[in-house]
Amino acid sequence: MLGAVQAGAVQAGAVPELPEIEVLRMGLEPWLVGETIDEVVIRNTALREKVDVRGLRSGTLGRRITSLGRRAKYLLVHLDGGCTLVVHLGMSGRLTLAAASRPVEKHEHASFTLSSGGTLRFRDPRRFGLLFVLPTADLTSDRHFSHLGVEPLEPSFDGVFLRDRCRGRRAPVKSFLMDARNVVGLGNIYVTEALYRAGVHPLRSVARISRLRWDRLAVSIQAVLEQAIAEGGTTLRDYRNAEGGQGYFQVSLAVYGREREECGACGRTIRRVVLAGRSTFYCPRCQR
DNA sequence: CGGGCGGCCTGGAGGC
DNA sequence: TGCCTCCAGGCCGCCC
Numbered sequence: 574m575l576g577a578v579q580a581g582a583v584q585a586g587a588v589p590e591l592p593e594i595e596v597l598r599m600g601l602e603p604w605l606v607g608e609t610i611d612e613v614v615i616r617n618t619a620l621r622e623k624v625d626v627r628g629l630r631s632g633t634l635g636r637r638i639t640s641l642g643r644r645a646k647y648l649l650v651h652l653d654g655g656c657t658l659v660v661h662l663g664m665s666g667r668l669t670l671a672a673a674s675r676p677v678e679k680h681e682h683a684s685f686t687l688s689s690g691g692t693l694r695f696r697d698p699r700r701f702g703l704l705f706v707l708p709t710a711d712l713t714s715d716r717h718f719s720h721l722g723v724e725p726l727e728p729s730f731d732g733v734f735l736r737d738r739c740r741g742r743r744a745p746v747k748s749f750l751m752d753a754r755n756v757v758g759l760g761n762i763y764v765t766e767a768l769y770r771a772g773v774h775p776l777r778s779v780a781r782i783s784r785l786r787w788d789r790l791a792v793s794i795q796a797v798l799e800q801a802i803a804e805g806g807t808t809l810r811d812y813r814n815a816e817g818g819q820g821y822f823q824v825s826l827a828v829y830g831r832e833r834e835e836c837g838a839c840g841r842t843i844r845r846v847v848l849a850g851r852s853t854f855y856c857p858r859c860q861r
Numbered sequence: 862c863g864g865g866c867g868g869c870c871t872g873g874a875g876g877c
Numbered sequence: 878t879g880c881c882t883c884c885a886g887g888c889c890g891c892c893c
Binding site: 621663665697699700745748848849 | 864
């Protein structure tokens with residue numbers, strides 16, 4: 574169980590984007606599949622949307638977990654009986670396996686007792702997360718999912734798709750890529766890094782991006798996400814390991830959070846601007 | 862219609 | 878040292 578806890582935990586300070594949810598899904602799946610949910614405890618229903626306790630219980634109690642999926646930043650716990658438990662971690666959510674004897678932590682709003690005797694705990698200090706149950710058949714039509722765009726790690730995601738998708742629009746490319754109606758799963762950090770890798774200025778209008786740059790952007794987005802997944806999704810701001818060292822993926826961040834530092838490629842000073850209320854970092858020479 | 866932005870929420874950091 | 882303010886951001890809804 575300890576191994577599962579370490580594999581499944583989104584570490585402190587990580588802002589869960591697509592790679593963090595995918596790492597969580599892979600870490601939890603071998604421990605959850607085959608388990609039955611024997612008890613559901615909800616301590617606080619005031620998440621981003623009020624938790625429907627009765628719906629959650631009726632859809633999950635006595636049900637066996639058949640598989641774990643992911644759509645955008647939603648973790649999908651598929652159950653027999655035709656329902657799916659949907660978990661969104663928001664900004665600060667964590668989903669971890671723990672022994673039933675472990676004391677309840679602060680901000681631990683929900684726990685699910687499994688047939689093995691372990692528990693699945695949902696902790697979310699900022700309460701931007703979501704917890705609900707749906708008939709599995711409604712997963713695409715439900716209002717949380719119906720508007721969502723393409724998965725960036727699917728084969729259909731490429732430069733041609735992006736170019737077609739933005740036709741007739743003039744939004745800054747960063748805003749376009751962070752809009753889940755176009756592409757899902759990208760948060761501020763990975764978009765920022767992908768734009769740097771592709772050499773595209775974050776404020777550039779989508780109307781003024783060449784075919785070549787769209788191809789490069791698609792490749793960069795996939796490369797950043799795949800690298801982050803391979804490195805355990807450690808997107809860390811304040812995480813430190815036991816020795817006080819920094820998380821692994823932070824080393825790979827070329828521009829995010831590096832205002833006033835030198836660009837590793839050209840030496841120019843990395844700049845920060847605010848777009849749609851979000852910090853945006855870029856190299857003024859490498860990104861045009 | 863589409864893009865910008867405020868609000869939700871808490872903890873951590875920085876200023877005085 | 879302690880209090881206050883600011884900032885982080887996924888997502889929705891409102892506004893222009």
